[in-house]
Amino acid sequence: MRSVEPMSADQNTAPQATAPARVAQLGLGAIALIAANSGLIALYFLLDLELVQLVVVYWVECLWIGIFTVLKLLTASLIGSPYENRYVKFSRGGAVLTSLLTIGFIGGQFLALFAGTGLAIYLVVESLDPQASARNVFAGLILLLQCSLLFLVSHAISFVANFLVGGEYRTARATMLLAIPFSRCLALLGAVIVALVALRVIPALASTGAFALLLIVLKLAWDLHLHNGERSRFGAAGDG
Numbered sequence: 065m066r067s068v069e070p071m072s073a074d075q076n077t078a079p080q081a082t083a084p085a086r087v088a089q090l091g092l093g094a095i096a097l098i099a100a101n102s103g104l105i106a107l108y109f110l111l112d113l114e115l116v117q118l119v120v121v122y123w124v125e126c127l128w129i130g131i132f133t134v135l136k137l138l139t140a141s142l143i144g145s146p147y148e149n150r151y152v153k154f155s156r157g158g159a160v161l162t163s164l165l166t167i168g169f170i171g172g173q174f175l176a177l178f179a180g181t182g183l184a185i186y187l188v189v190e191s192l193d194p195q196a197s198a199r200n201v202f203a204g205l206i207l208l209l210q211c212s213l214l215f216l217v218s219h220a221i222s223f224v225a226n227f228l229v230g231g232e233y234r235t236a237r238a239t240m241l242l243a244i245p246f247s248r249c250l251a252l253l254g255a256v257i258v259a260l261v262a263l264r265v266i267p268a269l270a271s272t273g274a275f276a277l278l279l280i281v282l283k284l285a286w287d288l289h290l291h292n293g294e295r296s297r298f299g300a301a302g303d304g
Contacts, residue, residue, distance in 0.1 A: 092222070092225040093226050093291060096217070118259070121215075125215040129244070130245045132223050139233055144235075148237070184256075
């Protein structure tokens with residue numbers, strides 16, 4: 065009869081050893097993003113939120129993304145070289161002034177997009193309920209703002225871990241930074257549009273927890289794709 069050799073200690077510990085490594089490969093920013101969306105799933109069921117309230121939380125996240133983009137551009141202007149090129153040299157003061165002017169111009173466009181999306185949320189919900197008003201469209205707005213703090217913390221962690229500690233400010237360029245709020249918000253706005261269309265076309269399905277869960281998972285998957293793309297483009301010097 066063939067004897068069975070006992071497994072070595074290394075074989076027994078291999079799966080346990082690789083699990084933390086796989087988590088570490090995600091990076092702190094990605095882990096924070098996953099944790100924030102997982103927290104939102106828990107809050108959705110614990111607080112018995114509606115799909116439109118979930119949409120409002122994602123809508124507010126667009127604002128956090130815009131704020132951290134401003135912080136990144138100003139930080140890069142102070143300690144990095146976001147406008148470095150072969151033709152023009154920018155002084156530190158010149159870079160900061162250019163960033164402030166750029167923020168004023170691009171920020172106006174971003175805020176217009178943000179406000180337009182909020183108006184779309186209001187109009188869709190009002191069309192579902194003729195008696196709807198700003199009071200019940202954004203019912204429990206303080207609570208929804210508190211839920212969105214999950215994403216505020218997530219983006220703050222990514223800012224510190226990737227941009228500051230990871231050294232992305234060294235390689236960050238203004239054009240790359242200015243594209244972030246628009247590209248990242250596409251995932252959020254896509255989730256908003258899908259939810260609003262579902263509320264209008266298939267309200268019975270859109271009101272289920274399964275649909276909300278699917279929406280969160282799909283949004284998270286696309287968000288992680290964009291997050292990893294940013295890390296690749298910036299070429300962070302440290303862990304991210």
